[in-house]
Amino acid sequence: MKIKAAVLEEMGLERPYAGTLPLKVQEVDLEGPGPGEVLVKMAVAGLCHSDLSVIDGNRPRPLPMVLGHEASGVVEEVGEYVDDLKPGDHVVFVFVPSCGHCAACSEGRPALCEPGAVHNGKGDLLSGAIRLSRRGSEKLLHHIGVSSFAEYATVSRRSLVKIDPELPLDVAGLIGCAVLTGAGAVFNTGDVRPGGSVAVVGLGGVGLAALLGAVAAGAETIVAVDRLDSKLDFAKQVGATHAFNADDPDIVEKIREATRGGVEAALEFAGSVKALELAYKITRRGGTTVTAGLPHPQAMLSLPAVSLVAEERTLKGSYIGSGVPSRDIPRFLALYKRGKLPVDRLLTHRLKLDDINEGFDRLADGSAIRQIVEFA
Known part of the structure; x- marks a missing residue:
């Protein structure tokens, strides 16, 4: 035909x-x-x-x-x-x-x-x-x-x-x-639970679907991160409790202070190594960092390996929301x-x-x- x-x-x-x-x-x-x-x-x-x-x-x-x-x-x-x-x-x-x-x-x-x-x-x-x-x-x-x-x-x-x-x-x-990937990363990969704390880094359609998923999951603290203030304003309208511009040089310290040491689960959807590094830095001790973004295949990530053991940290990938x-x-x-x-x-x-x-x-x-x- x-x-x-x-x-x-x-x-x-x-x-x-x-x-x-x-x-x-x-x-x-x-x-x-x-x-x-x-x-x-x-x-x-x-x-x-x-x-x-x-x-x-x-x-x-x-x-x-x-x-x-x-x-x-x-x-x-x-x-x-x-x-x-x-x-x-x-x-x-x-x-x-x-x-x-x-x-x-x-x-x-x-x-x-x-x-x-x-x-x-x-x-x-x-x-x-x-x-x-x-x-x-x-x-x-x-x-x-x-x-x-x-x-x-x-x-x-x-x-x-x-x-x-x-x-x-x-x-x-x-x-x-958008929803299967974003909300799926919340429910399946990140295991976000009622009363928990979560950050969403990258507020495209998938990231905002994850934010909606965090609200539906009953998270108490929901941190939105993006480079566009318009996206941050929208995130607050649909349930974010905190919003931070990713270009703020003090963003890590501000988020860790606002969340008493970081969030239990940080979810990255921007598809960039810089965004994933930020998500890792704002995850608290014992917490989980989830990446569902797709950076360039040649992009490489460098992390302090000792933090995985000394802080019992978890770094997970999420494809189609696991x-x-x-x-x-x-x-x-x-x-x-x-x-x-x-x-x-x-x-x-x-x-x-x-x-x-x-x-x-x-x-x-x-x-x-x-x-x-x-x-x-």
């Missing part, structure tokens, strides 16, 4: 992207679902820093590729052997398809699925198939098994979680990345439905596919929190 999609052909183009147009919106061909696959009509697709890091070249991917990975939609057609979804079902996309039988999946850690990581790196689906093309025979690669910047997507069944059809699809579209998507996505949507996780407040811009390059300009300069492309 013929569909409209946003194709990335070259990384590292200069900003503003509204002028250089790294994403070319064009007509492409999409094959229907093979065995174990599903064709989904896209409802909304979110703009995420993980997409931006491919556009600017910080996380290289094979090209040409249809970008996008955070989305929701409605099932259009199912392939052979798919018996638990049907046309009309509402779904959220997950950007690591879990095979269900590798070592990580067998241990209940589908976010670390080994075949899923391999195929995501190659730009094909979990089956090894490539369903996108143009001009007859030129293959277009899939972005981490999803490619949601398109009117339709053919994906592995393992890339989808069925949701309650009564929930709004624009909100559901944020759950598979979550089980089939369990956590319905849970987070249930929290939203009850008013405990108001992720709709993160939505700042709604745009059409043709405006996607302007959207990434806003994401890059920090003037947006979460933006969605609407396909309806």
Whole structure:
């Protein structure tokens, strides 16, 4: 079938992207679902820093590729052997398809699925198939098994979680990345508990989803850290008890003083070594530092090794919120439905596919929190 999609052909183009147009919106061909696959009509697709890091070249991917990975939609057609979804079902996309039988999946850690990581790196689906093309025979690669910047997507069944059809699809579209990663880092990786203290470093869509998660978890002290005062003001509106500008040269001392020696859990979402170092410094003795940011692959971290032992410190990575998507996505949507996780407040811009390059300009300069492309 013929569909409209946003194709990335070259990384590292200069900003503003509204002028250089790294994403070319064009007509492409999409094959229907093979065995174990599903064709989904896209409802909304979110703009995420993980997409931006491919556009600017910080996380290289094979090209040409249809970008996008955070989305929701409605099932259009199912392939052979798919018996638990049907046309009309509402779904959220997950950007690591879990095979269900590798070592990580067998241990209940589908976010670390080994075949899923391999195929995501190659730009094909979990089956090894490539369903996108143009001009007859030129293959277009899939972005981490999803490619949601398109009117339709053919994906592995393992890339989808069925949701309650009564929930709004624009909100559901944020759950598979921003909320699963941010709130998941709070509940699963950081083990934030009622009455605890937590810091969120980096207030993009994922970081602010983590802040909402900390509020929902019942944390008593919630410290927000960012370089933009506008983000800090918003963080205080949605539950932060303290806010500090990351450019303040005395920020470490101020946070440690405000939290009586540091926070129990510091969560970093900025994707920079400097931000992670700050998160580590504001974690108290015996506390846990969690990083869910994705810095450049060559970036290196240096820490005083003795602190890990002498202060019983823990440093943990969190990928997709250390979550089980089939369990956590319905849970987070249930929290939203009850008013405990108001992720709709993160939505700042709604745009059409043709405006996607302007959207990434806003994401890059920090003037947006979460933006969605609407396909309806």
